[in-house]
Structures are given as structure tokens and as C-alpha cells.
Amino acid sequence: MRFSxxxxxxxxxxxxxxxxxxxxxxxxxQEEEYVLGTYEVGDLTMNIIDHPYGKAASQTRRxxxxxxxxxxxxxxxxxxxQPLYLAxxxxxxxxxxxxxxxxxxxxxxxxxEPDSWTTNGGGGELRAFGTALVVWQTxxxxxxxxxxxxxxxxxxxxxxxxxxxxxxxxxDDLAQLAxxxxxxxxxxxxxxxxxxxxxPTSIRGLTQCFSGQLVYVVSGTQRNVVSGYIPVxxxxxxxxxxxxQKVNFGTLLEIRPMLTPGGLTAVVDxxxxxTFRGEQPNLPGNFAPLAVPPAIDRIAIETQQLATTLRxxxxxxxxxxxxxxxxxxxxxxQPAMEQAAQSESPQLYLILxxx
Numbered sequence: 133m134r135f136s137x138x139x140x141x142x143x144x145x146x147x148x149x150x151x152x153x154x155x156x157x158x159x160x161x162q163e164e165e166y167v168l169g170t171y172e173v174g175d176l177t178m179n180i181i182d183h184p185y186g187k188a189a190s191q192t193r194r195x196x197x198x199x200x201x202x203x204x205x206x207x208x209x210x211x212x213x214q215p216l217y218l219a220x221x222x223x224x225x226x227x228x229x230x231x232x233x234x235x236x237x238x239x240x241x242x243x244x245e246p247d248s249w250t251t252n253g254g255g256g257e258l259r260a261f262g263t264a265l266v267v268w269q270t271x272x273x274x275x276x277x278x279x280x281x282x283x284x285x286x287x288x289x290x291x292x293x294x295x296x297x298x299x300x301x302x303x304d305d306l307a308q309l310a311x312x313x314x315x316x317x318x319x320x321x322x323x324x325x326x327x328x329x330x331x332p333t334s335i336r337g338l339t340q341c342f343s344g345q346l347v348y349v350v351s352g353t354q355r356n357v358v359s360g361y362i363p364v365x366x367x368x369x370x371x372x373x374x375x376x377q378k379v380n381f382g383t384l385l386e387i388r389p390m391l392t393p394g395g396l397t398a399v400v401d402x403x404x405x406x407t408f409r410g411e412q413p414n415l416p417g418n419f420a421p422l423a424v425p426p427a428i429d430r431i432a433i434e435t436q437q438l439a440t441t442l443r444x445x446x447x448x449x450x451x452x453x454x455x456x457x458x459x460x461x462x463x464x465x466q467p468a469m470e471q472a473a474q475s476e477s478p479q480l481y482l483i484l485x486x487x
Contacts, residue, residue: 399443
């Protein structure tokens with residue numbers, strides 16, 4: 133009878149190690165299985181444009197004709213647009229926030245398992261299809277891609293609410309609105325702010341925008357004004373093409389709020405402009421003959437403007453600044469008795485809240 137030799141201790145240990153490693157090998161093989169996944173990313177790659185307020189100057193299509201023969205003439209309409217430039221943000225104000233699909237793909241290649249993509253010798257593929265990403269990768273990599281997209285959505289391009297109020301206040305009103313505490317810190321009283329906002333002379337603007345986006349709110353009346361003439365000569369006739377501009381009488385706020393990391397403060401760049409029609413000068417009638425250009429509108433405009441960049445706490449009203457010059461037309465809205473009883477003329481203050 134033959135007996136097999138006993139298994140040596142070394143061989144037995146190797147056999148046990150193989151048995152213990154089988155689940156790990158199976159798990160590794162399962163993780164290496166590639167699966168196809170698609171991700172809609174249109175919200176991350178959408179080009180958020182800026183909206184600067186531009187005043188267009190245009191020429192009317194008909195002009196005034198004079199000279200030897202009758203008739204009329206017309207020229208094409210011309211319009212111009214003046215974009216704003218904000219140097220502190222390092223770009224044109226109408227450039228917007230451009231995050232392309234290539235930027236997003238580059239971020240994924242650089243931060244999510246860089247060696248797993250075919251561009252670096254791996255087996256993963258990524259292609260853009262419209263506003264979606266088509267990804268051929270292992271499940272662990274898919275999970276990291278989902279985590280990255282979630283992080284971008286949570287921390288990228290939050291929406292902010294802008295609440296701007298213009299209040300006509302005297303010194304007593306200002307002290308009541310923003311009393312100083314024992315430390316000398318000045319804070320706006322929300323209840324007093326709501327009370328003053330209900331006054332008939334207050335102005336309020338509300339809007340929402342993405343963080344870092346330039347937007348504007350405008351309210352008032354636009355008036356066409358003839359600001360000049362372009363002489364046109366042809367066929368023995370002399371005509372004058374009027375240049376018509378639109379002047380806005382009212383309130384204009386251009387603002388770019390940018391939320392800082394942590395969300396406790398916001399950096400705000402703004403320009404606030406108020407324009408009112410002043411006393412209208414006597415305009416002479418049209419000259420005769422029509423070979424001489426007609427009279428140009430020379431309207432008087434009372435204006436106030438405030439431009440600044442500041443950091444302010446979110447969800448807290450802050451006095452941005454005050455304007456010492458007051459438009460007379462704004463004070464006409466106050467009751468006569470109230471205006472006469474004041475020892476000083478009220479001044480205009482801008483209170484801003486971003487959240």
C-alpha cells in the first residue's frame with residue numbers, strides 16, 4: 133500500500149493564501165468591468181451672459197429737406213451700443229461667465245483618476261454629445277464623476293437676490309434708521325427700514341441673478357431727444373438728418389454681486405443713477421428756410437450717480453452711500469406742510485441687501 137506524502141507547511145500556507153485572495157480577485161475583476169453612463173451637464177456649461185445697460189443712439193429714417201427742389205430723403209438707421217468695462221473683475225462687463233464643455237471635460241480628465249483614460253494609457257472614454265457627457269468607465273470612476281458634478285452644482289453659480297432701496301432722509305431719519313451701538317457699529321434697523329420704504333418718496337428695485345453676473349434694473353420714462361443733425365447733400369438739395377437719442381428719466385441700477393466662499397459675505401460692484409427732468413429752457417422755433425438745421429433739444433437733466441465696489445454681509449441691509457444733491461422734482465412729491473416743517477433738505481441714501 134502506498135501513502136502520499138504529507139503536505140508541507142509552506143505549500144499549505146500558499147494554498148490558504150490563494151483561497152483567501154479569491155474574493156479580492158473577484159472583486160477587483162468586478163471593479164474593472166466597464167459600463168456606459170450618460171450625464172446631462174447643460175446647466176453647468178450654459179453661458180451666463182452679462183446684461184449691461186446700453187443707451188442706443190439712432191438716426192431717424194426721414195430728415196428735413198431744404199434747398200432748390202422739393203422732395204424728401206432717407207438714410208439707413210444707425211444704432212450704437214456702449215458696453216461697460218469693470219476693471220476690477222478683469223474682463224469686459226458684457227463677456228459673461230463662459231464655462232464650455234471642453235472646460236468641464238478637461239476638469240474631469242485632470243481630477244478623476246487621470247491614468248484611467250485612454251489619453252493617458254487607460255481604458256476609459258469620454259465624449260460630448262449635445263449637452264450631455266457619454267462616459268465609458270468602471271463603476272468606481274463613474275461614482276467619482278457623479279461626486280464631482282454634484283460638487284460643481286452645489287458650489288457653482290448660486291442665485292442671489294438683490295434688494296435696493298433709495299430713501300429720502302434727513303439727519304434724524306438717518307439716526308433712527310441706523311443707530312450706533314456702544315461699540316460704534318452702525319446697523320440698519322429692519323423695522324424702521326420697512327417703515328421708511330412705505331413712504332411715497334421711496335424707490336425700490338428687486339432682481340435675482342447668478343453670482344458674478346452683471347444685471348440692471350431700470351424704471352422711469354424714456355423721451356426721444358434730438359441731439360443733433362447730419363447734413364446731407366444730393367441733387368442740389370440740402371437736408372438735415374436728425375440724430376435721436378433716448379433719455380431715461382428715473383432710476384437705473386447696474387450691479388454685479390459675487391458671493392464669497394462660505395456664503396457669509398458678497399463683493400458687490402454697482403453704479404446707481406437717478407435722472408430727473410429739470411426746468412425746460414425756452415426752445416426757439418424752427419428756423420426758416422429749412423436749409424438751416426432746426427433747433428436741437430436742449431433739455432435740462434438733474435442727475436445723481438453713485439459708483440463703488442464693496443464687501444457686505446449677506447442677508448443684512450447696508451447703507452451703501454448718500455447723495456448730498458437732491459433733485460427738486462423728487463421733493464415735489466412730499467406734502468407741502470412736511471417739506472416746510474423740515475429744518476434741512478432730505479438727502480438720498482441707497483440701502484442694499486444681497487442674499
